[in-house]
Amino acid sequence: MANEAVLKYLTDTNRPYSCADVTVNLRGAFSKSAIQKALDFLSENGKIKCKLYGKQKVYAAIQPDNVAEGDNDIGDYDNLVKKLTQDIADKNSALKTVDASLKMLTSAPTTSSARNQIEDTKKRLQSLQIKLDILKSSTEIVSAEEKKSILSAHDKFLREYRKRKRISSEMLDGVLEGYPKSKKNLLEELCLETDEMVDFKLTTIVT
Structure with a gap:
């Protein structure tokens, strides 16, 4: 029994x-x-x-x-x-705690996607900067409508740049929470460069 x-x-x-x-x-x-x-x-x-x-x-x-x-x-x-x-x-x-970090990371863009988006945004901003430099040095008169269009586009890309930079920073901070080394080591392993590392600065347009 x-x-x-x-x-x-x-x-x-x-x-x-x-x-x-x-x-x-x-x-x-x-x-x-x-x-x-x-x-x-x-x-x-x-x-x-x-x-x-x-x-x-x-x-x-x-x-x-x-x-x-x-x-x-x-x-x-x-x-x-x-x-x-x-x-x-x-x-x-x-x-x-780890699960919360994982959910945040999985909801954010992948490292490769975010890197491509940042590069695209930089290229667009550089292109606009060149155009603005040409316009500033030109003696031709820009119409009010064209100037408005240029400023609107600049504001749009500037917002996009800041949005992408914020997303990238949040994603990087999330990864660093579980990364055993320094932020510098992580950037080197991912082959990433910050704006500060390449001395990238935004030019403010005075209207």
Whole structure:
């Protein structure tokens, strides 16, 4: 019967186990419900000890020839369970932090995509800068409509540039949270250059 098999197993091993542990270790000789009934029966009849850790019950045999030593073992396991419970709580907290960072990173553009977008924006801005320099040095009169169009385009590209730069910075900061080296090392590994590194500066248009 399950009662005898469970009692013998707990007595022979002289270690605390949960119902799930006993079921697995008896290699399916009895169903989990039968094991649970046997554990409850043995506990109620004083054949084994039962302790509650959170929502989980842990059972251990009472060794009549070495009760004091058995109590010490249970005490040791109490401390071990507390330590493991705290470790699990710490790891769950760390996992939530990593998961939040991962969601932020996966929602942002990929490194390759962001790099291409930055390069495209730089090229457009440089092209506009050349055009503006030509217009500034030209003696030809620019109509108010054309000037308005130029300023509107400049504002559009400027907003786009700042938006892309902000996205890239946020993405880079997210990666750096889990990166073991410095920001400089990360930029070198990704072959990226910041505006400051290439001495890129925006020119303000005075209207």
